[in-house]
Each structure stands twice: as structure tokens, then as C-alpha cells.
Amino acid sequence: MTDSLRYKVAIVGAAETTELGVLPNMSTTQLHVDATVNAIKDCGIDKNQIDGIATTMNPAILAHYLGIVPRWLDNTSVGGTSFLIQVRHAAAAIAMGLCDTALVAMGQSGRSRVGEVTARIGDTAAAEGPRTDISYPGQFESIYGTAGPSTLFGMGVLRYMQETGTTHEQLASVAVAQRKWSNQVPRAMMRDLITLDDVFDSRMVCYPFHLFECCLVTDGGGAIILTRAERANDFPKKPVYILGTGESTETPIVSQMYDMTSSTAFKVSSRQAFQEAGISHGDVDHLMIYDAFAHLPIYGLEDLGFVGRGEAGAFIQEGNTSPGGKLPMNTNGGGLSYTHTGMYGMFAMQEAIRQVRGEAAHQVPGVKVSFCQGVGGMFMAAGSLVFSNEPSH
Amino acid sequence: MSQERYRKPVPVPTPETQFFWDKCKEHELWIQRCHVCQHVFFYPRFHCPQCLSDDVPWFKASGKAILWSYMINHRPVPGFEEDTPYAIAVVQLEEGPRMMSNIVGVDNTPENLVLDMPLEVTFEDATEEIAIPKFKPASSDW
Numbered sequence: 001m002t003d004s005l006r007y008k009v010a011i012v013g014a015a016e017t018t019e020l021g022v023l024p025n026m027s028t029t030q031l032h033v034d035a036t037v038n039a040i041k042d043c044g045i046d047k048n049q050i051d052g053i054a055t056t057m058n059p060a061i062l063a064h065y066l067g068i069v070p071r072w073l074d075n076t077s078v079g080g081t082s083f084l085i086q087v088r089h090a091a092a093a094i095a096m097g098l099c100d101t102a103l104v105a106m107g108q109s110g111r112s113r114v115g116e117v118t119a120r121i122g123d124t125a126a127a128e129g130p131r132t133d134i135s136y137p138g139q140f141e142s143i144y145g146t147a148g149p150s151t152l153f154g155m156g157v158l159r160y161m162q163e164t165g166t167t168h169e170q171l172a173s174v175a176v177a178q179r180k181w182s183n184q185v186p187r188a189m190m191r192d193l194i195t196l197d198d199v200f201d202s203r204m205v206c207y208p209f210h211l212f213e214c215c216l217v218t219d220g221g222g223a224i225i226l227t228r229a230e231r232a233n234d235f236p237k238k239p240v241y242i243l244g245t246g247e248s249t250e251t252p253i254v255s256q257m258y259d260m261t262s263s264t265a266f267k268v269s270s271r272q273a274f275q276e277a278g279i280s281h282g283d284v285d286h287l288m289i290y291d292a293f294a295h296l297p298i299y300g301l302e303d304l305g306f307v308g309r310g311e312a313g314a315f316i317q318e319g320n321t322s323p324g325g326k327l328p329m330n331t332n333g334g335g336l337s338y339t340h341t342g343m344y345g346m347f348a349m350q351e352a353i354r355q356v357r358g359e360a361a362h363q364v365p366g367v368k369v370s371f372c373q374g375v376g377g378m379f380m381a382a383g384s385l386v387f388s389n390e391p392s393h
Numbered sequence: 394m395s396q397e398r399y400r401k402p403v404p405v406p407t408p409e410t411q412f413f414w415d416k417c418k419e420h421e422l423w424i425q426r427c428h429v430c431q432h433v434f435f436y437p438r439f440h441c442p443q444c445l446s447d448d449v450p451w452f453k454a455s456g457k458a459i460l461w462s463y464m465i466n467h468r469p470v471p472g473f474e475e476d477t478p479y480a481i482a483v484v485q486l487e488e489g490p491r492m493m494s495n496i497v498g499v500d501n502t503p504e505n506l507v508l509d510m511p512l513e514v515t516f517e518d519a520t521e522e523i524a525i526p527k528f529k530p531a532s533s534d535w
Contacts, residue, residue, distance in 0.1 A: 139404040140436050141493050143525055144481050145473040151466050151481055155493075159462035159483075162508050207465035207478070207503060255483045255493040256436065260462055 004276045007392055009091040010232035010239040013043030013225030014353045016346075017107065020339045021189055023219040027115035031107025031221035032062050039223035043235040045101065050225065052099030054086035055106065056343065062105055072099035078249060079376025080290060080343035083224075084383030087349065088245035090226050100227060107221030110342035114219075136253045149292055150206045150214055152378045156260025157295045158208060163261055163310075166298065168208060170313025172199035174294040175212045175336050177322045182333020185361040189216050190337040213294035215335035215344070222346035224353070229391065240356050243369065244277025244386035246270055254378035263375070265382035266303035270373060273384035274305075279369060281306050284386075286355045286370040287327055288348040291334040297321070300373050301329075304384075328364040331355060345374035349385065356389045399519040401472035410437045412451055417524045420516040422454045424490060435490035456514035458484035458528055461491055465501055476501075484512055484528050498529035 015038035017023075017031055026034065032055060040047055052072035053059045059073045074089045076082050083106050090102035109116050133142060146152050160166060176196060182188035194212060202211040232239035246269035251257055258264050274280070281304075289300035301312035306327060315321070321329035332338040332351040339347055352370040354360040368390060374383040406414040413436075416423040426433045427441035428448040434441065441449050463482035466473075473479055480501040485491045497515060499505050511531035516524040 133402070134405045134407050136436055138402075139406070139410055142402045143404055144493050144495050145401065145466060145470050145476070145479060146481055146493075147466070147468070147470040150468075151464060151470075154464055155481070155483055156462050158464075158508060204465075204467045204478075206467060209464070253436070255491060260483065260491075 005088075005091045005095055005242055005245055006276055006278065007241055007243065008095045008229055009226050009242045010229045011224055011226050011242070011353055011387070012232055012235040012237065012239055013039040013045065013223075014240070014350055015039040015042045015223060016350050017221040020187055020220040021218050022111050023109070024112040024114060026109065026112075026219060028057065028107050028109050029061060029065065029115060031109060031219065032057065032105045032223070033065055033107070035107055035221035035223040036062070036066065036103060036105045039103070039225050042237060043225050045225060045235070049101045050103045052090060052093055052102035054090055054102065054104045056082050070099070072102065078381035080292070080345045081374030081376035081381050081383040082343065083222075083346040084349060084372065084374040084385050085247045085381070087224060087226065087242070087385060088247055088383065091242045091245060094226060094228055102226045103223060104226070105221070105223040106343065106346040108341035108343055109219045110340070111217050111219045141253060141255060149378060150209065152254050153293050154206065154209055154295055155254050155378075156257060160261035160295065160299070161208075164313075165310060166313040168200075169196055170317045171208065171294050171298070172196050172210070172213060173313070173317035174291070174297050175199050177316055177319070178291070178330050178334045178337050180322045181331045181362050182337035185332055185338060187361065188333040188338045189218060190333065209293055212336070215292045215340035216337070218339045218341050220339050220341050220347070222350045224349065232391075238357050238389055239391070240353050241388045241391060242385065243279065243388045244273035244275070244384070246272030246276070246384035247382065249381045250379055252377065252380050257379055263299050263303050263379050263382065265379065266300055266373065266375070269382040269384040270304040273371070273386050277386040279386065283369050284327070284371045285367040286331065286352065286364050287321070287329040288331075288352045288370065288372040289329060290344055290348050290373060290375045291330055291336055292340065292344060292375070294336065296375060297329060297334075304371070304373060323362070331360060331362055331364060345376070345383065348372050348374060352385070352387050356387045358389075401519065403519050403523050409439055413437045414523060416451075416453075417516060417526055418522060420524060422456050422514045422526055423451045424454050424486070424488060425449045425451055433488045433490055435486070435492050455487045457487040457531065458512045458514070460496070460506060460508055460510045460512055461485040462508065463496070463506055465503070480506055482506070482528070492526075495527045496529070497527050
């Protein structure tokens with residue numbers, strides 16, 4: 001690579017919606033707007049300086065609502081990792097001069113379903129139209145009784161457990177570990193500490209996943225404002241520099257993954273991000289891995305290369321990702337305990353930004369570098385970002 | 394075939410998949426093998442995903458498979474209420490490709506569903522035009 005985005009762009013504003021959880025009075029559009037207004041306040045920018053907009057909804061809707069006429073757009077929509085990928089695209093656009101100040105905004109009425117126009121990915125059997133669904137999942141998966149991510153995302157996990165010796169206890173320990181983080185996060189929906197028995201006693205949703213191994217379903221949003229690194233110190237908050245970026249796709253139909261025990265897209269996107277950042281795994285102080293279900297941090301730790309094949313379950317169960325552990329992970333409690341509107345990637349980024357700024361609710365001491373890994377659809381897509389609070393090494 | 398209306402989702406074939414579903418209606422499982430690079434693949438496509446050749450003839454699969462992985466859904470889904478809890482499985486065909494399916498002819502419990510168990514295809518008639526390939530425990534190890 002002759003050129004890279006490393007240190008060229010910084011996040012200067014970042015915020016979530018004023019409230020998270022069950023918000024029946026907020027439409028999808030309003031959740032975008034609320035988060036955006038909060039991000040604008042976070043950096044104190046004049047909204048008219050925003051000249052680039054990325055969203056998974058039609059960017060024109062948000063632009064016109066805000067009274068902004070952008071000169072750069074991105075509408076990448078590959079599930080919950082889309083916002084990580086949009087940050088990557090925004091950084092590239094800023095580095096190329098296509099725009100100067102970009103907004104990446106997200107809002108989703110995943111719980112209350114106010115103004116949601118598209119069915120959730122993989123939700124075809126539960127939606128009205130399975131008999132007219134000509135997609136590959138519609139023809140080759142929905143017919144077998146799939147109904148959204150809980151019946152699809154973990155399709156390979158029993159295979160993974162057999163091949164690696166990973167246990168049900170280790171899978172459940174993901175939920176236990178993350179609750180140790182959210183226990184001190186006031187905005188988290190689930191904060192009570194839990195044990196392995198609590199996980200096993202929770203309702204079976206889709207074997208081998210109990211309720212506590214499945215993400216929450218909530219309403220909320222978030223927004224991020226990026227600009228050139230040279231301008232980053234003009235804003236009140238400590239800049240968060242983009243060190244590395246990556247993206248990839250694998251398959252729109254989870255039963256056709258190349259290897260059901262590993263995410264090819266995780267490997268490709270994270271490798272790009274590590275290479276661009278010029279860091280090794282030991283340089284990562286803080287890690288977010290999109291956890292729609294408990295197996296995702298396990299796949300992620302291995303596919304990103306933090307641990308070897310089959311080691312992630314024990315690594316988590318032994319406390320390495322818990323408070324006080326050597327690799328703090330999903331420190332807001334994750335999709336399992338913090339919030340999950342359906343497209344969680346924005347919230348993973350927000351927590352990584354808070355940790356790098358030093359303003360997280362359950363702050364890890366001395367975070368300089370955070371790695372944030374997103375997944376979209378059911379192992380359909382991936383995005384990776386590396387953040388740092390230092391302008392250069 | 395049940396006289397009651399089939400209430401589970403029914404596939405809507407597209408030009409790429411029509412031949413597959415036509416053969417299913419005859420209770421035969423057909424997949425494709427690239428004539429150029431010999432790659433065997435599923436789901437149906439007009440091009441080989443390995444070499445992009447459009448010379449991708451169909452052949453009849455043996456119908457033998459092993460249980461690759463699965464989940465057991467405990468929440469009722471329209472059309473599947475009476476089956477709940479039921480397994481949504483991925484099987485690996487003898488020829489190599491994997492496909493999603495249901496496992497019939499055995500109670501869908503973790504004790505009964507052992508990975509790598511031998512299976513064979515069977516078909517569930519859904520409509521006059523559509524039969525769904527499903528898998529049942531093999532009558533003998535293959």
C-alpha cells in the first residue's frame with residue numbers, strides 16, 4: 001500500500017441518542033436527528049460546515065431535515081456494520097478532499113418499529129412476504145423455518161464447538177463477562193451481575209442459545225462527525241484519530257459461509273485495519289467485537305488473531321476480557337447487555353470512542369488504541385476500525 | 394400430501410433456480426458441477442463461483458449427506474407452530490456442497506441430532522409445483 005488513511009482524519013464529535021431503550025415516541029428519522037444534534041453539540045460545530053452525509057436510510061431525508069446540502073454521500077447498507085464502513089468511506093472522502101466534514105448518522109426503531117421501512121435481514125418468514133421472496137435466503141433458508149437472526153446467526157456454532165472443544169459454559173461466559181462491564185454503565189439496559197447458571201436458566205430461544213446469549217432489542221441511534229486531522233484540535237473534545245480501516249463481505253446466505261466456524265469477512269477486514277494502522281495485537285488496549293449473539297466475540301477473537309484457533313472460549317471464561325483483564329472487550333456490556341437496535345455497529349464505535357477519549361462509564365485506565373470490529377447481516381459483511389487518541393506514534 | 398393447505402413459506406423460483414425446483418418436484422436433488430474446473434456448488438447459479446465459467450451443467454446428487462450443524466428453534470414461526478421446537482440444520486452433501494434443511498423422521502433434540510450423522514434426502518410436497526428437500530436419518534451408514 002503506497003498510501004493510507006492513517007492519522008489523516010479524526011473523529012471530533014460523537015454521541016448517542018439522548019435516550020436508549022424503548023422509545024415509542026421516536027421515529028427512525030427522529031432517532032437519526034436526535035443523535036446528530038447531540039453529536040453537533042458534542043463538537044460545537046456549525047451544522048452548515050457538514051458537507052458529507054452517510055446513513056443507511058436515504059441520506060437526502062436526513063440532509064433535508066437538517067437543512068444541509070451535502071457534496072458527498074454514502075448509503076452503504078450491509079447490516080449493522082454499515083456505520084463502521086461508512087466511517088472508513090468518510091475518512092477516504094475527507095482525505096481525498098471530496099468533503100471536509102462528514103456526518104455518519106444512525107437511528108433505528110428496532111424495538112418499537114416506528115417508521116421502519118425495511119424488514120430486518122433474515123426476517124422473511126416473520127414478515128408478510130415469504131411467498132414473494134425470491135432472494136437466496138427466501139428460496140433456500142426461510143422455507144426451513146428461519147425467522148430472523150436468532151435462528152440464523154449461530155448456525156455454525158455447534159460445528160465450531162465440536163471442532164474446537166469449546167463448551168456451552170464458555171459460550172455462556174461471554175454473557176457473564178459482559179455483564180461485569182455493564183454493571184457499572186448507567187445507560188445499559190441490563191446491569192445485574194449474572195452467573196453461568198443464570199444464563200442456563202434463561203429461556204431457550206434457539207439451541208444452543210439461551211435468552212442471555214442473545215442480544216437485546218431496543219430503540220436508539222448514534223452519530224459521528226469526522227474532519228481532517230489538521231483541524232481536529234479546533235474542537236472541544238480530545239480528537240480520536242483514525243489509524244486503520246477495513247471492510248469485506250462474505251455471503252448473504254449464512255448456510256453458504258465458506259467455513260461455518262470462522263468469518264472470512266472478519267479476517268479480511270481486520271487484516272486490512274491492522275496493516276493500515278501499523279500496529280500489532282499487543283498494541284490494542286481496548287477491543288469491541290459486535291456481539292449480536294454470544295459466539296461472535298469468540299469467532300472475532302480468533303478471526304482477528306488475538307488468540308489461536310479454539311482458544312477464545314477459555315480466554316473469555318478465564319476473565320481476560322473482563323474488568324481487570326489484559327484485553328478489555330465490549331466494555332459497555334455489548335449488544336447482550338447495553339443496547340441493540342438491530343444494527344449495533346454504531347454503538348460499538350461510540351463505546352470505543354468514549355474509551356479512547358477517557359470518558360466511558362466503565363472506563364479502562366490508559367486506553368490509547370481501540371480496535372472496533374463490526375459484523376453485518378449474518379456473517380454477511382464486516383468492517384474494522386482502529387482508533388487512537390495520539391496524533392502519531 | 395397433506396390435504397390441508399401448506400402453511401410454511403414456499404420458494405418462488407427464479408431463472409437461476411427453476412431447474413433445481415423442477416427436479417425437486419420430481420423428488421430428485423440436482424446440483425451443478427462446473428464443466429471447466431469441476432467445482433461442485435450449491436445454490437444454483439449461471440456461473441461457477443470458482444472460475445466464472447457459464448458451462449455449469451446439472452447432475453443428480455446421491456441424496457446422501459451428513460449433519461453439519463444446526464440450531465433448534467423454540468419460538469413458533471408461522472407454519473411451523475406444530476413442529477416447535479424444530480431443528481434448522483445445515484447438511485453437507487456427499488458431493489461437497491452444504492445446504493440448509495430440516496431433519497425429519499427423528500425427534501429434533503440435541504441427543505438425537507449428532508453432528509456427522511448420515512442422512513438421506515426426502516421430499517415434502519408443498520404445492521402442485523413445489524416440493525421441499527428435507528433430510529432424514531440414513532437407512533444405513535453410507
